[in-house]
Amino acid sequence: MKYELVAGFETHVELATNTKIFCSCTTEFGGEPNTHCCPICIGLPGTLPKLNKKVVEYAIRAGLATNCEIAEISKMDRKNYCYPDLPKAYQISQYDKPLCEHGYIQLSNGRKIRILRIHIEEDAGKLVHRRGDTLVDYNRGGVPLIEIVTEPDFRSVDEAKEYVEKLQLIMRYIGVSDCRMQEGSMRCDVNISVRPEGSEKLGTRTEIKNMNSITFIAKAMEYEYGRQVDLIESGEKVVQETLRYDDVTNTTSSMRGKEDANDYRYFRDPDLVTINVPREKVEQIKEELPELPEEKKNRYIDELGLPEADASLLTKYRKIAEYYEKASEGTKNPKTAANFIIGQIFRSVETESEKEEFNVSVSAENLNELIILLDSGKIRMNLAKSTLDKMLETGKKASELIDESDMGGLDENTLLDLCKQAVENNPKAVSDYLGGKEKAVKAMVGFVMKNSRGKADAALAEQKIIDMIKNT
Amino acid sequence: MVTKDEIMKIAILSKLSVGEDEIDKLTEDMGEIISFAYTINKAADIESDFDNINNLSNVLREDEVVPSMEREQILKNAKDSDDGCFMVKNIMK
Structure with missing residues (x-):
């Protein structure tokens, strides 16, 4: 039974x-x-x-x-x-x-x-x-x-x-x-x-x-x-x-x-x-009640378009939700702040009480500044990510870590030039790629990133490299 | 109205040891006390059990900390103490 x-x-x-x-x-x-x-x-x-x-x-x-x-x-x-x-x-x-x-x-x-x-x-x-x-x-x-x-x-x-x-x-x-x-x-x-x-x-x-x-x-x-x-x-x-x-x-x-x-x-x-x-x-007392976690989560999903899993993670602790709301304020896409928080900032909090307190070295305002730089096209995503890692380490603001010269990314010619060098300098990766190992392209993208000091757009570089290999 | 069993149960709950010879007397006394209480019940026109003598309500305190008493004072009347604690006979069997 x-x-x-x-x-x-x-x-x-x-x-x-x-x-x-x-x-x-x-x-x-x-x-x-x-x-x-x-x-x-x-x-x-x-x-x-x-x-x-x-x-x-x-x-x-x-x-x-x-x-x-x-x-x-x-x-x-x-x-x-x-x-x-x-x-x-x-x-x-x-x-x-x-x-x-x-x-x-x-x-x-x-x-x-x-x-x-x-x-x-x-x-x-x-x-x-x-x-x-x-x-x-x-x-x-x-x-x-x-x-x-x-x-x-x-x-x-x-x-x-x-x-x-x-x-x-x-x-x-x-x-x-x-x-x-x-x-x-x-x-x-x-x-x-x-x-x-x-x-x-x-x-x-x-x-x-x-x-x-x-x-x-x-x-x-x-x-x-x-x-x-x-x-x-x-x-x-x-x-x-x-x-x-x-x-x-x-x-x-x-x-x-x-x-x-x-x-x-x-x-x-x-x-x-x-x-x-x-x-x-x-x-x-009813009027003074804050937005409850369930309502908040639904709003993140319905109004901000966040995936349910992300909305759950961000609303699980009140301080994290508050942080997210500040960091995403005035940014183009609500998902950007969510991705930075979940992908990078969460690494610095481990225990329950750390998550509860959410005292991270990057303030919500500083993350917001970084996202606005990204939104305005002044920096690329990969530079934003590496900058955020540096911000987490040093507690400094994005504007203190990024030089004027780093802003604006790479112009197309410099990027194409670097991609060309990458292909020429990595014959093994090229043949691996042609032999079906798609991942081999990452080595060449890595070359571009290294030689552009992180300024290149990795996704764009990858596309250009693939085009070059296929067209030769 | 009150049974001997009830008296024994109340005695156990109140941690009182009641001898065999005391039970009858106690049962009778308790019965009388309860009938007296019933008389009051009939006499009073009780509107609700929320009434109190001055019709007071909401006597509340602000949530502000006042220093506690010295531990020495707290433990002063304890029958026994150790390590800053009240000490009682072992209750775990």
């Missing part, structure tokens, strides 16, 4: 505010243990939480960017559980009145992943387990999170991967989070079940907690799908439980102990007053 995978996501995204959700301690990552703490975030009795305005704004932004409805009235609730990472023995979260509801994210296959809700809450502290005891650091305690909960709409691991990437991209674009999975500022829980293909009824689900890499999410889902199918095939039952994924053994295992009787006894937090969200405020 064939089985279908059914999965839903709960994603925690740490908001990029300066301060914690209920107190004015910094949210900075790292720092010596318990140095970003105060009586509020370590839960001392008698302290009162006060909600951070930015948290509400960022959550609304996230909701609008994922097509959610924004609640007019919202409130905070206490989720009770006893564990040392939570000093108050309850987490302040939202239960029945989340800030955002009923959104969706559309995937490339056209399917919509429905978003059930987005709510705000506080993060827990960090535990370090040692032999015999456990150390607790509350620096992360009280850092604001949004939890984005989807309906069980995923039918494949690929859909899940695309969703996480899209969500990450959207959150980064709208500036609410850096979504660095390795630093834990974005973490996913996956609910997963299987059912016979064609069946409408949902199978028993398990939940894999706290995964912080897209690769692990995919592997864990594949493993868990296989495990559940095996259980059913062998006549056993899937037990509803919480699992942890071990990336070393690539298996999932049961995770008990956090809360024996899964009963959080939610009730309204009496220390925090109602959140009213005026419609004008929602409109204002």
Whole structure:
């Protein structure tokens, strides 16, 4: 029998505010243990939480960017559980009145992943387990999170991967989070079940907690799908439980102990007053939203005529898109800047964070200047390319690297003369070419380029050389 | 209205150890407390659970960092500490 995978996501995204959700301690990552703490975030009795305005704004932004409805009235609730990472023995979260509801994210296959809700809450502290005891650091305690909960709409691991990437991209674009999975500022829980293909009824689900890499999410889902199918095939039952994924053994295992009787006894937090969200405020936040990655990508394809692959690469990070837009401003063909960026500038950025920052040695303005020189016919493409390499190395402007004498390329006679020399000086290449090795012509083009100090138009030179060989 | 099982469940969740001899009494007491709460329910004309005593809403804070407390102060009342951290008994079995 064939089985279908059914999965839903709960994603925690740490908001990029300066301060914690209920107190004015910094949210900075790292720092010596318990140095970003105060009586509020370590839960001392008698302290009162006060909600951070930015948290509400960022959550609304996230909701609008994922097509959610924004609640007019919202409130905070206490989720009770006893564990040392939570000093108050309850987490302040939202239960029945989340800030955002009923959104969706559309995937490339056209399917919509429905978003059930987005709510705000506080993060827990960090535990370090040692032999015999456990150390607790509350620096992360009280850092604001949004939890984005989807309906069980995923039918494949690929859909899940695309969703996480899209969500990450959207959150980064709208500036609410850096979504660095390795630093834990974005973490996913996956609910997963299987059912016979064609069946409408949902199978028993398990939940894999706290995964912080897209690769692990995919592997864990594949493993868990296989495990559940095996259980059913062998006549056993899937037990509803919480699992942890071990990336070393690539298996999932049961995770008990956090809360024996899964009963959080939610009730309204009496220390925090109602959140009213005026419609004008929602409109204002909506207007201030930047162009979202999907819209941007479509615009690059439809209006600028970029190939889809290029449009995807350029919109994957907000800073790269901004760079591209500046570099291509006022140029003749939007593809030129795209080609330079993807073909040459991308070589200087390797890691995720380098791409995210996109601090390259050639500024967008300097690339723009180079393209304008090219557009005006003052320099040829090959000279532009080699100049860009030099610009990347030195950080200098194109106009500082190109002499007046280099501009204007080569006149036709000089080019023909050089091509003639190339043919005469490379008899072997000529005979190779005539013998069917088309690539042999490149050696002669190389000769022309070298002797014109890169000023010749390589494509034109190649054509002239071929004509010469054929006509002799 | 309240069962012994429910009392035991609440006790476990609240990390309270409840002796066999205490269960009956606690069940009875809890039942009374809850019936009392029901009385209030009937008496009050509650419009919504968003009301609070002063009808306050949107008490919000600007997102500006204020220096945190000295770690020494933070850890002062901890039962035990080590390496700048609160120290608790091992929770991983």
